Amino acid sequence: MAVTDRHTATLALAHALSAAERGLPVIPLSPTKLPALPSPHRLAPEPVRCRGECGLLGHGVHDATADPAAVRVLFSAAPWATGYGIACGHPPHHLIGIDLDTGTATAGPTDSAAALRQLALRHLFTVPETVTVITPSGGRHLWLTGPPGVVVPNSAGRLAHGIDIRGAGGYLVGPGSVSARGAYRLAPDSAALPPAPCPEALLRLIAPPARRRHPAPSRVPRGKGLVRFVLAARRGERNARLFWAACRAYENGIGETLADALTDAAVRIGLTEREARATIASAARLTGR
Incomplete structure (x- = not known):
């Protein structure tokens, strides 16, 4: 299936604008699910530590915006984009993504979901009904919201095998995106749901320990x-x-x-x-x- 035709690119922009209207900052993605715009510093002789301070486009998740005009600028600079990424950790939603993989040859497609349920039983929390995106491979992305001031880092397999966390500095592939492997779509039973708050017990598992607030001598x-x-x-x-x-x-x-x-x-x-x-x-x- 070709993923670079004009119709696919137009749909990607439309879905990205719809997400931006809900306050979700977005960036254009290529069919490989990577940011579509190349770094403006890619030809520099030495690594450049820039997160967009230079004012140019091409800084990945640091380009993310919920401003409709700015979203159009991003996509016009990347007409080959076939999808969009939603930056995690940004206000007002402080989005956290729970990526449930489909497993490997030795693990069934529901292993990561079962692992999450086991964690919920062990740590006494309920996995809430929330926005769920089905990936082309049959995996699931659960969208949760976090409290302001809590930085959730990205991790892969730390919580359990097959469970990755998308937090600050990461992004989720938005529903309606098309990759080289297929389309991302909302689970039918979650289309009308808002992202649910992350259970406190789960938040303690995926976020670094909170800093104790007590006076320090110096x-x-x-x-x-x-x-x-x-x-x-x-x-x-x-x-x-x-x-x-x-x-x-x-x-x-x-x-x-x-x-x-x-x-x-x-x-x-x-x-x-x-x-x-x-x-x-x-x-x-x-x-x-």
């Missing part, structure tokens, strides 16, 4: 605590811990001071310096610093 011990928090990371949670610590540092006005120490700590636990710097830069942008 900024130096508080900064040392954030560094220790990163150093205590186990495999699979290194990026999430670094991102959380960097967010707290910038929120408390010590981000620039602590950036090198956080980078050193991240390198000590196995990240590369480039990965660490990129994660810290993302935290700085998210917190508006």
Whole structure:
């Protein structure tokens, strides 16, 4: 099935505009489900740490907007787009995506859904009825809303095998999008539903621990605590811990001071310096610093 015809591109824009009208920031996607616009810095001799500050298009999820005029500009710059992505973590919805995979050759198509139900039983929460998008492979994307001020990181398989989390810095492929593998569509029984609030018990599983709000004698011990928090990371949670610590540092006005120490700590636990710097830069942008 061809996915690059004008009709498909027109439908992608129409669906993206419909999502934007509901306050969901969107970006155009190519048939590979990747952002359709290439980076304006892709030919630079050295990596460029830019999240759209240059004013050019092509910064992936950082281009996401809910302004209809800006959405049209994005899609006019990418006429080959056949779908759209919805950026997670942005107000007013603070969207969180629960991606239930269809499994592998050794796991059936409902394994991830069963794993989520087991988690719900174990941690005493109910999986709410919410917007559900069916993927071309038969998987499910559950849309949930999070509370303001809680940063949910992206993760793959950390919650359980076959369950990925789309949070801050990530995006969900919107219903009506067409990829090289097929179309994304709303589950019929969820078409009229709004995204449901994420259960508190589930939120505790997917978000870093909340910072305790108590007076600190000075900024130096508080900064040392954030560094220790990163150093205590186990495999699979290194990026999430670094991102959380960097967010707290910038929120408390010590981000620039602590950036090198956080980078050193991240390198000590196995990240590369480039990965660490990129994660810290993302935290700085998210917190508006």
